[in-house]
Amino acid sequence: MERFLEQLNQALQKLIGLHRQLLETVRMEREALVHADLKTIQESVYAKQALIETVHQVEAARMKAIAELALIWKKPLREMTLSNIAIAIQGRDPKGAEQLRSAYNALTILIKRVTEQNDSNRVLVDRSLEHVHEMKKNVLGESRPKTDVYSQRGQRVNGASEARFISKEV
Numbered sequence: 382m383e384r385f386l387e388q389l390n391q392a393l394q395k396l397i398g399l400h401r402q403l404l405e406t407v408r409m410e411r412e413a414l415v416h417a418d419l420k421t422i423q424e425s426v427y428a429k430q431a432l433i434e435t436v437h438q439v440e441a442a443r444m445k446a447i448a449e450l451a452l453i454w455k456k457p458l459r460e461m462t463l464s465n466i467a468i469a470i471q472g473r474d475p476k477g478a479e480q481l482r483s484a485y486n487a488l489t490i491l492i493k494r495v496t497e498q499n500d501s502n503r504v505l506v507d508r509s510l511e512h513v514h515e516m517k518k519n520v521l522g523e524s525r526p527k528t529d530v531y532s533q534r535g536q537r538v539n540g541a542s543e544a545r546f547i548s549k550e551v
Contacts, residue, residue, distance in 0.1 A: 385449045386470065386477060392443035393463075393484035399439065400491035403432045407498040414505050 410425035412418075451461045454469070463485040467478040 382450065382453050385446045385453070386466075386474075388446040389443060389450070389466070390477070390480055390484070392439050392446060393481070393488070395439045396436065396443065397484060397487050397491065399432055399436050400488060400495060403429065403436070404491060404495050404498065406432060407495055407502060411498065411502050411505070414502060414509075 406425055406428045410422060410429070413421035413425055447461045447466070448458060450466065451458045454461075463481050467481040467485075470481075471478040
């Protein structure tokens with residue numbers, strides 16, 4: 382049983398480290414988005430993908446340790462939360478129980494911050510895409526038809542609604 386508790390604690394510490402790296406990566410991604418640094422954006426995306434894959438592997442190890450504890454304690458797996466495990470070991474290992482609680486709190490905070498930063502990055506990208514789309518419409522003359530255009534004879538005419546030729550590359 383002690384071996385599985387140690388495996389659980391090691392997995393939690395690895396998850397905390399990985400989530401800290403993930404938080405730093407999404408913050409770096411934000412800076413790259415603001416500065417339109419395509420190379421750094423791509424590097425951030427690849428780093429996030431690698432970190433997420435590693436998180437999944439460590440999470441599988443954590444779940445395996447919890448499943449082993451569930452078998453030893455003869456409890457359903459759904460009842461094997463970190464809080465319940467901490468309560469169960471509190472009497473004989475108060476330090477271990479406190480480690481589980483602090484790891485749970487740290488992970489909760491880190492996951493919340495990563496999610497918030499990632500959502501913020503998504504909003505930034507969405508707004509940027511909206512601006513690019515509007516600029517494209519302006520360049521192509523599609524944003525709004527010009528109704529207050531007059532011909533050389535002084536008569537009101539409809540504005541150009543088709544694409545306009547901006548420049549020719551030679």
